[in-house]
Amino acid sequence: MFAQGLARTTQAYGDRIATIDGDKVQNWKEFGDRISRIAGGLRSIGCQSGDRIAILAATTPEHLATMYAVVWAGCVLVPLNTRLSPDELDHIVSQSESKALASDIRNLAGAESVMSTTKNALKTIAMDESAAGEVSLDELAKSASIDVWTAEMSDLFALYYTGGTTGLPKGVMVSDGAAGVQALNMIFDTGVTEKTNYLHAPPLFHLAGATVANACAFAGAAQTFLPEITPDAYTKTVVEKKVTFISMVPTMLVDMLEAPNADQAFQSVETFAYGTAPIPEALLRKVLDRCPDVKLVQIYGQSEVTGPATVLRPEHHTLSGPFTDKLASAGIPIMCHEVRIADEDGKTVANGTTGEVLIRGPGVMMGYWQQPELTAKTLKDGWLHTGDAGIMDGDGFIQIVDRLKDMIITGGENVFCGEVESVIAEHPDVSICTVIGLPDDKWGERVHAVVVLEKGAEMDFETLRDHCRKSIAGYKCPKSADFTTDPLPLSGVGKIRKDLLRKKYSN
Amino acid sequence: MFAQGLARTTQAYGDRIATIDGDKVQNWKEFGDRISRIAGGLRSIGCQSGDRIAILAATTPEHLATMYAVVWAGCVLVPLNTRLSPDELDHIVSQSESKALASDIRNLAGAESVMSTTKNALKTIAMDESAAGEVSLDELAKSASIDVWTAEMSDLFALYYTGGTTGLPKGVMVSDGAAGVQALNMIFDTGVTEKTNYLHAPPLFHLAGATVANACAFAGAAQTFLPEITPDAYTKTVVEKKVTFISMVPTMLVDMLEAPNADQAFQSVETFAYGTAPIPEALLRKVLDRCPDVKLVQIYGQSEVTGPATVLRPEHHTLSGPFTDKLASAGIPIMCHEVRIADEDGKTVANGTTGEVLIRGPGVMMGYWQQPELTAKTLKDGWLHTGDAGIMDGDGFIQIVDRLKDMIITGGENVFCGEVESVIAEHPDVSICTVIGLPDDKWGERVHAVVVLEKGAEMDFETLRDHCRKSIAGYKCPKSADFTTDPLPLSGVGKIRKDLLRKKYSN
Numbered sequence A, B: 001m002f003a004q005g006l007a008r009t010t011q012a013y014g015d016r017i018a019t020i021d022g023d024k025v026q027n028w029k030e031f032g033d034r035i036s037r038i039a040g041g042l043r044s045i046g047c048q049s050g051d052r053i054a055i056l057a058a059t060t061p062e063h064l065a066t067m068y069a070v071v072w073a074g075c076v077l078v079p080l081n082t083r084l085s086p087d088e089l090d091h092i093v094s095q096s097e098s099k100a101l102a103s104d105i106r107n108l109a110g111a112e113s114v115m116s117t118t119k120n121a122l123k124t125i126a127m128d129e130s131a132a133g134e135v136s137l138d139e140l141a142k143s144a145s146i147d148v149w150t151a152e153m154s155d156l157f158a159l160y161y162t163g164g165t166t167g168l169p170k171g172v173m174v175s176d177g178a179a180g181v182q183a184l185n186m187i188f189d190t191g192v193t194e195k196t197n198y199l200h201a202p203p204l205f206h207l208a209g210a211t212v213a214n215a216c217a218f219a220g221a222a223q224t225f226l227p228e229i230t231p232d233a234y235t236k237t238v239v240e241k242k243v244t245f246i247s248m249v250p251t252m253l254v255d256m257l258e259a260p261n262a263d264q265a266f267q268s269v270e271t272f273a274y275g276t277a278p279i280p281e282a283l284l285r286k287v288l289d290r291c292p293d294v295k296l297v298q299i300y301g302q303s304e305v306t307g308p309a310t311v312l313r314p315e316h317h318t319l320s321g322p323f324t325d326k327l328a329s330a331g332i333p334i335m336c337h338e339v340r341i342a343d344e345d346g347k348t349v350a351n352g353t354t355g356e357v358l359i360r361g362p363g364v365m366m367g368y369w370q371q372p373e374l375t376a377k378t379l380k381d382g383w384l385h386t387g388d389a390g391i392m393d394g395d396g397f398i399q400i401v402d403r404l405k406d407m408i409i410t411g412g413e414n415v416f417c418g419e420v421e422s423v424i425a426e427h428p429d430v431s432i433c434t435v436i437g438l439p440d441d442k443w444g445e446r447v448h449a450v451v452v453l454e455k456g457a458e459m460d461f462e463t464l465r466d467h468c469r470k471s472i473a474g475y476k477c478p479k480s481a482d483f484t485t486d487p488l489p490l491s492g493v494g495k496i497r498k499d500l501l502r503k504k505y506s507n
Helices: A002-012 A028-044 A061-072 A086-095 A105-117 A176-190 A207-219 A231-240 A250-258 A281-290 A372-378 A417-425 A461-469 A498-506 B002-012 B028-044 B061-072 B086-095 B105-117 B176-190 B207-219 B231-240 B250-258 B281-290 B372-378 B417-425 B461-469 B498-506
Strands: A017-021 A024-027 A052-056 A076-079 A100-103 A123-126 A156-162 A170-175 A197-199 A222-225 A245-248 A271-275 A295-302 A307-312 A338-342 A355-360 A383-392 A398-403 A407-410 A413-416 A430-440 A444-453 A480-484 B017-021 B024-027 B052-056 B076-079 B100-103 B123-126 B156-162 B170-175 B197-199 B222-225 B245-248 B271-275 B295-302 B307-312 B338-342 B355-360 B383-392 B398-403 B407-410 B413-416 B430-440 B444-453 B480-484
Touching: A002 A028, A002 A061, A002 A176, A002 A207, A002 B338, A017 A028, A017 A061, A024 A028, A028 A061, A052 A061, A052 A086, A052 A105, A061 A076, A061 A207, A061 A222, A086 A105, A100 A105, A156 A176, A170 A176, A176 A207, A176 A295, A176 A307, A176 B176, A197 A207, A197 A231, A207 A222, A207 A245, A207 A295, A207 A307, A231 A250, A250 A281, A281 A295, A338 A383, A338 B002, A372 A383, A407 A430, A407 A444, A413 A417, A417 A430, A417 A444, A417 A461, A430 A498, A444 A498, A461 A480, B002 B028, B002 B061, B002 B176, B002 B207, B017 B028, B017 B061, B024 B028, B028 B061, B052 B061, B052 B086, B052 B105, B061 B076, B061 B207, B061 B222, B086 B105, B100 B105, B156 B176, B170 B176, B176 B207, B176 B295, B176 B307, B197 B207, B197 B231, B207 B222, B207 B245, B207 B295, B207 B307, B231 B250, B250 B281, B281 B295, B338 B383, B372 B383, B407 B430, B407 B444, B413 B417, B417 B430, B417 B444, B417 B461, B430 B498, B444 B498, B461 B480
Parallel strands: A017 A222, A052 A076, A052 A100, A076 A156, A100 A123, A197 A222, A197 A245, A245 A271, A271 A295, A444 A480, B017 B222, B052 B076, B052 B100, B076 B156, B100 B123, B197 B222, B197 B245, B245 B271, B271 B295, B444 B480
Antiparallel strands: A017 A024, A156 A170, A295 A307, A338 A355, A355 A383, A383 A398, A407 A413, A430 A444, B017 B024, B156 B170, B295 B307, B338 B355, B355 B383, B383 B398, B407 B413, B430 B444
């Protein structure tokens, strides 16, 4: 269904604006033409339906065109997180058996590294003039258009890699129907129409960014892009381009509201969507106070459900009336999805009781790519075991209270503690270590390391940080650390009591 | 995905009204509980997932509960048109190999006839006290709830039987994903939310009625039912129940607008959806003139695309501005669907040229049940060949100009001429005959017969009508006829020139 969504917009909304990037504006007829030609180009370099194609690029109109050309040709999208380390990128390209890699100049180092290390027979596509690649996107776009691919809803659409507790990202298999239905759900919950102008903030390689882009594409809405997301540039673009829809993680929202004349600047904005991390109730109240006419939509989700899992809808964002006690919740399940809270045996617990959040519905992944055992542990009878702990109230509203999986969400990114811990432990001066998330005004949570040093050893924070940076993406590296020679508190079964450490270091 | 849509509403909108039937009101918690118990009852009488279950009933809350219980249990819906003849009903129950038949008191004769003639080992369910059946719906509803079924989007969801040119209805195979996505599309185009109150008019056994009901169910909207649809009762109910959403065929719209104080009565109505037959532009202008604040939505569709195929959206219904020349069109393709106009070889024709309307997308049927040859003729490379003739303009708007298949749409029902002709031809006094649709103020089109009698024979209209009524549903029988001894005009290849006859008898 997904490719038909694109073809329909090209035809029915051809004269409407598709992308805005500074002074460069494309309508849907032009954008659709470019997509279908690049798709023809992909075919001409040997990419057949079902082939995986990796993209390593900033959030630009060309990235979007490449994404949709992959879909148009019936190939499988493999979006790469631009902040991953060379080893992680190589793992994904290799494990997905990607046939082609498209990359832009801003990710030259990562792309060149993959190209030098990969064992795949990789076709390489340069997305702009000085980027690495055997063939340029412009050359591909000189090909004749091809007819849009028609997938079955159960066909593989994309592999979204997500951080793994064992240190290697795992590929979430997203079906055509999952991507399509979640875009429709996003349209319903945010009210996107052909009159919408959306300003990108979450990166396109994330489902948080992609699902909103997809909703806009289906509805014939305009999408505005920024080379660098800074509060100043963002606010300026909202004003200049009369942006009507913005979406961001709470850390960005803080920056936006602190900008001078923020309330004046955001007058054209009709919808604010936020998510990825819990938002403090006080901040939400501040937003409602400043922008009473803006529709607020909170989305809680994860890659394994192809984006949104629950939604706190605009009518739930009120400071009076029946929903005032729902502001701290993540809302109700997204359309056509069931949520239940279960104990360790998968049995539904009573309302008000904490348990694991389970989700069932069309957005749930097909499984982890080539990891049947991990898939079997995560998907049971159609229920996705999210690894997040939550509580459901008597009205069916879900509150996310903690993460069962040992994971930190910092600035909208998932960091798995185990991955960081294993890197730190490699340092010869480290005896034992643990990584926890501490509350942080800017990042929501920050990565904090508690390091027990070898007897007589000494280490400072910079040394620890430099050591980590060699192996993992910058956002995964600790932002603060405590060094100690005391033993770490352990539970009865020998597990580190992270809850005690979080309490100790939060003050 | 469909059953998850119901389960989610039961949980997230439990306190909101599900159905209104006079003074009887059920909230979603009660309605969901009844659905899941009836589903348990279906299981207890031996209905397993995948089994076909036929329903022969008027449009009532109990019909809706039965429909959704079938879905909840993972069985396949077989809705029966209550106006079909006993032979047609028996054919459907038999050809679908239905395992159970649920029927209500208002369809007692049809149900008893099927029960006496069927060769299936049919479980029979009485939907109200005096209806025919081994077990009552109330008894089934005493069963324990079962967990909601989780279908794949590619699983068979329903068989919607539609009139066949050979005289026997054929079963349109609707998938779970098709039914789900089309309900989401209907939500998008009509703006249904949990605050909507929809008043039923098109019957639930039709996709025109079912798709709107499904949209309401997903969104947690209220559905109001009427025992008999008359303009007076309908208008009264709109006022009393503060109805916000109505949908009807144009023939009904005429009656509504002629009711006294119609403009006063419809003040609570926010959305009018219409379709199934073309609407005269003059009538549309009259509606816009009377109700300028109402959102008008025209849907063109057919069973083979699970309801909607194109939509003329509210913003297209204006008497000024860029869309004024679109009022006579059927609008743009529904979300995630492509439409093209093709010649006899399936090649796309130029804009402005008449050709066959072809549709591709997730709503397109899986095929005709157990009719692979007919399916292969109708579905080619994913494109549904609708049999309707249309023109696309340069903006992607589609105008339906004629039907390529020899079919009459009368009062929203499809009548295939060949079926009526073969019945008339059976009469010993008839030499040759043909059936055409003539324009009709009330019915849109009426079934008109042109009958060439045997030499010396005489026949009046009543005799013709009584003859037809013995074999086919009342709405298929001619509403007028001409008897002649002149030969019918023929084309060069010996086909009856219906176009000439339509011209001759239209005056």
